[in-house]
Amino acid sequence: MEKDILRKLIEKYLKGNCTLEEIAAIHEWYNSFEDEQDFVNFISSQQQQELKQRLLANIKRNIASEDIRLKEIHNRRNISRTLIYVLSGVAATIILTIGVFFKMQKSPSRPDLGDVHVVNMTKTIQRLALSDGSIVWLNPKSKVIYPQNFTSSLRKVQMQGEAFFEVSPDPRRPFIIFSGNVITRVWGTSFRIRAYENIPVEVSVLTGKVSVQLQTKEDSELILLPQQTATYLKATDLLKKGIEKKTSKMSIWHKETLTFDNEPIRDVIKVLNAQFKVNISTADEKLLDYVLKADFTDQSLPAILEMLRKSLNVENEISDNGIILYTDNN
Known part of the structure; x- marks a missing residue:
């Protein structure tokens, strides 16, 4: 990109006059020079500072991605160490710790080396992109564990709290979510799971088809279609099938x-x-x-x-x- 054109585009960006396409171009250009120190020396110091602040979120995401790779290599011999993301504001703070950051209810899938732990400490819904192209929208005060790279035969995720999933279709690799005693299996669809500690677990389907069953009961499987729900009542240890209420917050999805x-x-x-x-x-x-x-x-x-x-x-x-x-x- 020519510097004169780029300078004008940056000035337009800082004034808030860019189109979404121009904003995307600025982000792509900025990220492509993250290792160079003087790539913005053709604009004023004040503009440099403002530009860097505006794009802080993008920079942090790039840094986080690289830190994960380096820490995974460093800790390859210590299986008790895990990577934990704590999302705060627009940035991700990376913490290396011993043990597991939050207690998941017993499930046949245990976190392994290279698992990514995300805890949403913000007051907004956070967007997470998984290695297979699936998207997880994580609600505040919610937690999710997923591998950096899924295996060739299975895609496993663990969660607590509330999240909306947009799963990339893959007939060869089912996508399985463990939320307490509830197992949700899909191949490509969109749905919401609410799995807070003190309220019934609820799975609500927006598109596609979802299988829901209890870990403790092999014959408990329910098949859900759009606008259908499955609710797990812990007191009776039963799954109950229902219809999504018109007042449901699923409308935002x-x-x-x-x-x-x-x-x-x-x-x-x-x-x-x-x-x-x-x-x-x-x-x-x-x-x-x-x-x-x-x-x-x-x-x-x-x-x-x-x-x-x-x-x-x-x-x-x-x-x-x-x-x-x-x-x-x-």
Whole structure:
């Protein structure tokens, strides 16, 4: 990319006037020079600092990926050591520790060397990309364990809390999630699992077909189709099949196509609230005057919020009462 063109594009980016395509180009260019020290010396020091702060999340993700590889080599002889990710804000803090960070209920699948442990300590839903192309959307205060690379015959994941899975199709390798005493098997579909300690475990299907059964009962298998649920009642040790309620929060995971042509965020919020049946508000009045130009094709609400975070630096917090948008000016 020519420096004169690049300088103008960076200035446009820092003013918040880039399209989503231009933002993606800036991110790709920045990441391609992560090992060079002077690749931004053609812009002012103030612009360099602001650019680096804006792209901090991308830099941290690159660093995290490399640290995993190096630590895995260093600890190859010590099987008791595990890699733990603690997600805080937009960055991932890597901790090397002895033993297992959180206690999973007994299951036939134990964490092995090279497993990735993710604990979402933020107030927003975190997007995780697995090695097979599957996506996990991890809710706040939730935990997941998955291998850096799945085996050739099986894809195993462990979780506690709440997560939405978008599983890449692979007929040769079933995708299996262990959540307490509940085992969920899929080959390619999208669904949500809620597996908190003190409430019944619930599996809700959005697309495709899902098999749910108890680890302790081989004859307990239920087959779920879209809009169907399976609930595990620990007191009776039974799985119960049901229909997704109309008031369910699964509506945020439905994929929609929305277009905004230089529309203020106040109007964007109204559209998102109506489309996804949620309550989005803002803690920052100035944010309401932000202008958005974007085409969201076949996207869920968490995916749209993730794009707003990356393109407009608009953060979000999930609560029982809805979603709060705010700007992070730090």
